[in-house]
Amino acid sequence: xxxxxxxxxxxxxGRGSNLQALIDACADEDFPARISVVISNKPGAYGLERAQKxxxxxxxxxxxxxDGRESFEQxxxxxxxxxxxxLICLAGFMRILTPHFVGPWEGRMINxxxxxxxxxxxxxxxxxxxxxxxxxxxxxxxxxxxxMDSGPIIVQKRVDVLKDDTPExxxxxxxxxxxxxxxxxxxxxxxxxxxxA
Ligand code: GRF
Numbered sequence: 001x002x003x004x005x006x007x008x009x010x011x012x013x014g015r016g017s018n019l020q021a022l023i024d025a026c027a028d029e030d031f032p033a034r035i036s037v038v039i040s041n042k043p044g045a046y047g048l049e050r051a052q053k054x055x056x057x058x059x060x061x062x063x064x065x066x067d068g069r070e071s072f073e074q075x076x077x078x079x080x081x082x083x084x085x086x087l088i089c090l091a092g093f094m095r096i097l098t099p100h101f102v103g104p105w106e107g108r109m110i111n112x113x114x115x116x117x118x119x120x121x122x123x124x125x126x127x128x129x130x131x132x133x134x135x136x137x138x139x140x141x142x143x144x145x146x147x148m149d150s151g152p153i154i155v156q157k158r159v160d161v162l163k164d165d166t167p168e169x170x171x172x173x174x175x176x177x178x179x180x181x182x183x184x185x186x187x188x189x190x191x192x193x194x195x196x197a
Contacts, residue, residue, distance in 0.1 A: 006033040006190045009085040011093040012040050016047020018091035018182050023054045025183035032190035037083040073101035099146045109144040114174050121149035126167040135161050139178045141185035154185040
């Protein structure tokens with residue numbers, strides 16, 4: 001990396017509200033990153049529209065068109081090569097990634113997860129937090145390593161779990177924090193790289 005402006009690839013599968021938070025952050029000329037490309041594994045993902053509205057290049061790498069995980073990941077790797085990318089931001093990208101993909105990008109790929117990692121890795125985090133009667137939850141931006149939801153933590157935001165919370169109300173409150181946490185994490189990485197350059 002080692003430059004003033006980080007070029008991001010944002011990988012999505014769905015609505016892309018975290019992508020939107022990054023688009024909005026990058027609209028500020030003082031923000032040390034810009035989005036080079038948005039890649040979705042789902043052709044109809046709403047996040048693609050958000051990107052197009054913002055004038056950002058989009059690519060679809062549809063996992064259904066590949067005969068296995070490795071060839072899909074190779075498709076992603078090839079697509080990334082066609083763009084200038086310093087850092088991959090996984091933002092609701094719902095495919096498990098193997099070392100074939102993670103290896104070449106380790107140390108240059110981050111993810112956002114809706115729990116206070118290392119607690120509640122995987123899916124259905126809010127349901128599990130509520131079932132366990134926790135009084136706190138939140139979100140985590142972390143480096144991606146081959147083991148799922150396990151890399152070093154960059155930013156965490158906490159929210160209280162309220163007495164009447166449902167998985168939906170808790171998800172909504174945490175999502176607001178995600179939208180703060182993701183741009184914050186990108187800024188932290190960009191500033192660290194700048195100061196070490
Ligand atoms: C977010 O809750 C994120 O933490 C999780 O998937 C969801 C994606 O939401 N990994 P969006 O597509 O960014 O709106």
